[in-house]
Amino acid sequence: MSGHPTRRQLVTALTGALAAVATGGVAHAAPAASEPLAGGTVATLEAFADTMVPGEKRYASDRAVAGAAPGAGAVQAGAIALLRLPDLGLGPLLPELALLLNTRATAYALSKGRVLLPTQPPFVALDFADRTELATTLLRPTGADQRIWILLALFSAAAFDTAAQLHTVEAVKERHPGLAWLRFPSPDADGLWRFPQYSYGRRLAREHPRTTTGGSPA
């Protein structure tokens, strides 16, 4: 009707985005994804990603990243780049998603008597403790839109834990902050992982007495 995606469309698109692209078949979405997002949308989604995997501020006046934890967080790890991955085709839905989050943030602020700075999107205007409390409510199994927020959480975490918007070989080479935080191992020169040293090399337990010669339980 209005051209705005419905909540159901949001759920479907977000769920789908996880699949991420079996192939290059959705590459036709690339031009749309390169269009700029409004600053408020980006800041709102960044603030949510930062609530999931918090990091240090990128610059002194950074509002979206709350600076709640040392080191880079999901934002620096590329959460917005993942959400905007051309293959996902999610770009057009992101403003509506940020709007929904800000609606929730406004309601939360009213219920808690918080006064929000009008210069920031409402979710960004919340401090880290409030963002965390609101996110906790949204992500509960009883939350009305839980699936949306779970998926947004999943993308935030996937950007940090797996650099899912990048080929892993490149991500490791470029010292992707999430993989570096995990101390993810490096591949061989051919881009494949191998561990020639992988075992303590000795018996460390007594086998169960009721084990078959093939190694199964009796």
Next chain:
Amino acid sequence: MSVTERTDVLVVGSGFGGSIPAYHLAAGGARVVVLERGPHLGSQDFAHDLRMGSYTRTVDLVEGDGITVVAGNCVGGSSVVYFAASLRAPGFVFDRQGSLGHRLWPSSLTRASLDPWYDRVEETLPVSLPRWDQVPYPGGLFAAACTRAGRTCNPVPVAVDLDRCTNCNWMLNGCHFDAKRSMLLNYLPAATAAGAEIRALHEAQTIAPATTPGYRYRVAYTVLDGDDYRVPVGAGTIEAKVLVLAGGALGTPVLLQRSAALLGGVPSAVGRYFSGNGDRVSIADVDESKVRELLGLQRAPGVAYEGFPVGKPIGSMSFDRLDPQDPEFTRFSLQQIYFPGITNILAQATDRPDSSWFGVAKKDLRSRWRSWLSVLAMTEDDNEGVFGPPPATGSFTRVASSVGLSTLRHRPTAHTLRGWAAADAEARAVLERDGLARVRPWSETVGSLTAHPLASCRMGDDPATSALDDHNELRGHPGLFVTDAAAVPTSLCVNPSLTVAALAERACPHIVDRAAEAGVAVRYGAPAPDGATSGRRGVLGQAR
């Protein structure tokens, strides 16, 4: 106007349950067609890559209500993406009664009667038992912790060529080195060599009676776009004298539900009694200094462990809680296992379940990722999963290439929760002793998660609570067999693949008999795909 094709035997699905009948029927002389909804890929396609669009081509994440299921979606099915642990189910499993008060498995099926079929599968894959010096660091650490806690621990038999394996830990992506013995390396090439035709990106949609005299079933399928599995690019029908369903425990019941009216009804157990194999995963945050002090382990100068991402995903496991004398719903195995980073989100850093899995404390937990150890308990669950009405097409509503929404609803019963609690307590008893680690289960914010879907169209003797007879034939529908994980009656307390495969091997002589009755010139008795014959010798007495 479309032309209906005909074949002797049609197989739906190409994982363990489909590849094995396809091989035996084709090798015995039948014309065999295999419909597989996923793509046909090989080792050169299996990259070491976590980018969206790599492994997501072949792995489905299916969200139900209260449960999420991981399953394969490619030629070779879950055998391509599995972790290759290949264990026989303990004997007591076959005597389980669940909540029904009677034996759930067919009376003809015991561990002893299945052993010759396990032998056949182990010979064919084949399965290897690693030596202790072939068990990777996480498996060694778990073993040492078991020893210190007064437990036993075993190396896990795996369908892996241990000499070829590089211990890269990328099994979920498919094996780039052809070391993991998926169906792509044994049954499927042998089936193809014997004349079976494997059609990738073909998704069966309905089953109806055939209209051609001499043929029993007519299957309608769609052809899927390899770049976007949601998009159909063709359709067709094919008639067969014998139909074998092996589309997995999330696929087979849904296909039958959708076909129920066309078939004049299906047994009431179709789409009920789903089991997630009682899977329960916990993450241990291991104290490196304690590994050195308490266990005396050191992998390199100054490094005690830090080995979470190294090796094969499954290395060792404890059988201590598989005592047949213990009551049902308290028995389980505890297995060391590795899951890729996409699951890191599920690890809990605090004891506040609503917020334990994100935020500051969770990021701090991630900084010790290399010191994590994860363990999988495979418990006795209560077969409590139930499928709702089927979607218009497919096994679930595919919202994108690797994500689906299923009608499967799962609410763990008190029995299942009892098993999980016992498993949690044991994991803590082994790993938290003297402060070695801090152990917490995966977050249950989105319900439970299983990589072992079972039992949604199960075998049994009781028509009220089982859909298949003891030869895997659907009750009331002669010549229609189910040979995948859906047929397994209960959770197994071990990884299911070897049992799924053994049951499929066991069904083959009966499928051959039905085909022969329908006039197909086919015999049972092919050797293993590589020509080995000792497994065949072991079963020929049973098969006839």
